Amino acid sequence: MDINDMEDEDLGFSRNYFLAKESGTSAKKSWHKLSDIDLVPEEELRAVALDLKPKHEKEVKALMDSYRNLYQDWVFELRCGFGLLMYGFGSKKNLIEDFASTALTEYSVLVVNGYLQPVNIKQVLAAVADLFWDQIKAKRKTTGNLSNVQQPYNTKSTDDLFSFLDGSLAEENDSFVCVVIHNIDGPGLRDSDTQQSLARMAACSHVRVVASIDHVNASLLWDKKMVHTQFNWCCHHVPTFAPYKAETMFHPLILAHSGGSQTAKTAAIVLQSLTPNAQSVFKVLAEYQLAHPEEEGMAVNDLYTICRERFLVSSQVTLNSHLTEFKDHELVKTRKHSDGQDCLYVPLSTEAIQKVLMEISQ
Template identity: 60%
Template sequence: MEDEDDEFTLSRNYFLAKETGSSSKKRSARKLSDINIVDEQVLQTAISEILPKHEKEIGHLLKTYKDLYSKWLFELRCGFGLLLYGFGSKKVLLEDFASTTLTDYETVVINGYLPSVNIKQVLITLAEVLSDQLKHKSSTRNKSRSEHPFSSQSVEDLLSYLNVQISHDKDCFVCVVIHNIDGPSLRDSESQQYLARLASCSQVRIVASIDQVNAPLLWDKKMVHTQFNWCWYHVPTFAPYNVEGKFSPLILVNCGNAQTKRSALVVLRSLTPNAQSMPISTLYTKCRERFLVSNQITLNAHLTEFKDHELVKMRRHSDGQDCSYIPLPSEALAKLLEELL
């Protein structure tokens, strides 16, 4: 009798499941737009009120990573690159390593989580840093290359300069710290190829972090083992992506001018003090009078930074000249200035 009851129950559940399945097909017609979207401020407030957990255990975990700093430095000096992966933001960990252990080396930081990164500008900065370093450490530097500004050189020339051999001082190199080398602006094949070639330069060492599970698919065997020459370290920090997340749109909130304004505010606050103080429409002469820039190249670099983040766009005026303009409505600009100042 009990077996018959069980069989009846199974049969009944089967037909109920079929009925439920057919009705669920009708419900599947619902769209994501039907979701009741909340205000971003409400969502951000809710996120900020999430209490941290297991602080003691996480602190002990981070201490074990700090014990690896000397080993990481040794591997960099041997020509390897460091690649940190694992759950949680590694921004603080990388910056702590750079500020405590890489103090004897020039360090350039690339924020790969930004909406746009100019690879050539990165190479120009590295070349300038290395050039200044060689002025103090080397009396046999290539003077012919220093006669031309790096900004006028091609990417190939810049990579060639960074790959110059210095036999008498193998410990003379520039460290490049890349937060999120798998970031949105660096995931394309061309950017990764340039970064791989940069990593293979004799005067460059790269320390980077990844957060996407498919990040290793960005590289082939040559890039991993020959150019980047990675030493992989699993370093989960369980830290929130507070900074990196500001540049990723929240799924359950409205977007639009307000979102653009908030993104612009984050970018502006991340720029250098001189870049923050410089009005876009100000002419070069006025910028120089205010000691914001010393030459046209610096002004162009600032403008390029704004254009890369889409805070400034170009259009041709009726008189044929190229003009810069800010693609934000006036009310958004007014609110932006209020918050920035």
Template identity: 65%
Template sequence: MNDEGEEEFGFSRDYFLAREQAASSRKKSARKLSEMDLIDEQVLRAAASEIVPKNEKGIAALMRSYKNFYTQWLFELRCGLGLLMYGFGSKKVLLEDFASTSLTDYDVVVINGFLPAVNIKQVMVTIAELVHDKHKGKRRASTGNGQKTKQQFNTQTMDDLFTFLNEEEEAMDGRDSFVCVVIHNIDGPALRDSESQQYLARMACCSNVCIVASIDHVNAPLLWDKKMVHTQFNWCWHHVPTFAPYNAEGVYFPLILASGTAAQCARTATIVLQSLTPNAQSVFRVLADYLLANEKEEGMPVSALYAKCRERFLVSSQLTLNSHLTEFRDHALVKTRKHSDGQDCLYIPLPSDALHKLLSDLG
């Protein structure tokens, strides 16, 4: 073996000897994450709020630099493009500043996609009402009562609302009368399902609606197919890192070092339920009361829930109940498991104390 080969062999031997010694010297800890003493979430959040952010001047200067793009962004909206902002840091303040300074001549609807629940139907109703108000005079001449038409939006289906917006297309004065929908975190947990994204894509197709949205999840582009990206949303991507903390967006996400208390579970479920209709809340209460009164049972049979809701005139058919249950399941408020006799039973994945607190918060 020549000198070069011996030197290379020596390096290899030393490397593996060092690795072996390091492995033998390391001590493996027997501690588990479940054994750690976790503190209350409120205490942890209060302590986190007192942390002084770094480089505030640099972040403020970066935010001011984006103001130079406001004119370009507005031009792109008027050309029929949708604005999609991405980059590290919360973009909530940036989008709100753009809307408050550059979109003052247009109606703006804000969707907080980071919330645990978002009512897309109510957003569509709001947009329809804004479009209706813009042409109230014309509609009053044709219907004789514009207010009656406005009140009927709440009872219309999503397809009816989209039909209304498309019919108003010709009456709009170009893109000078559009309604701008600002969506904070279009990739948020409440909007990640296929149905919500399809509704938002159809909304973006309406010529009198423009979309300005932000994304933060690394897999957010997987929410859309080629047609949605290039034809429906028609995204114009903008890299706008702000390095701002996710203060508003992080409120509804549990902290890894915080203990999950009953109050925390109840508060999260309450926020979701308050976004639903009063009728849906009443159906949920019937199920919760039954589970609390029969804690030893595996759950409440769907047939039993339907019978009780029918007695209280909360539902008129099994189809109505199924729509409520689908909404509950989508928000992880209710789950289904097989009873010992084979039938499906409903249960609420919350401890008893959290369920009591939830009912109390709902009033």
């Protein structure tokens, strides 16, 4: 047999092999659909997941204790003007909050949950400015000399807030507000404008940022200037192997049916991250909706009147800031009343609203 005959035989064998595989796979093609799977309720699946017993508890505890030995080094890096960026497998939420509550007691701390829905950066800046203003008042309380510093809540633009936080107050050189950002790469913070605002805030002389990242492409959010000049990151590999309970609460489980109870739980977690006054404003609207189920919603003027009577808000501007926060997190929506006026309503079922009120009242 010559070489050409051997090549023809090999080609024929290969052709028959792939034809057989093709016919075999076509005969075994399944017509089942994903919708045919008997999925369990999402609440039940999450409950089972919460009951899973953690493994290697001793090793994890030893790992966390080793990180606590680094707290003073991290504080030193913050005082030197660096920002701390924590990465590694596992939730860093408890670790960072433990660091803030034990090692940053001399400074004001603001926590931003980046794993929530879109965050209002203007409100974050205003809150940081208010905290820094409180630091100034505490240090100058004995002298009473506050006339040469403008109160941040009197400002009307983000530029004014940035100027205040980047001011050159000689006696306040060692004072700063630490902004803790859980998941700075979260869905609500990934857009370019938000990252630019956060970087500009981090570059202020009286602001330090401690943030965590988990997304594999998180570094693509920043350019070289943002990394080395504005955020001025000092990166730390701190795997905790802790479950992402809070961070994944807002992501639907693939193998579960979503339900109203889970929606109520999500809304309650969002509300618990807001101020007590904001929670009380939401309670007013929710209780009104429960008491008047036949109505299309509550008029903004009526909500303002009740909230002002209960000393929950001092002005329409304050109420509007709360409503903006609610709308950003889709806790409250607006629709036209039959008389043409805009009215507010909570886009949840009666049962879900009752569960939310119970959660935030505990």
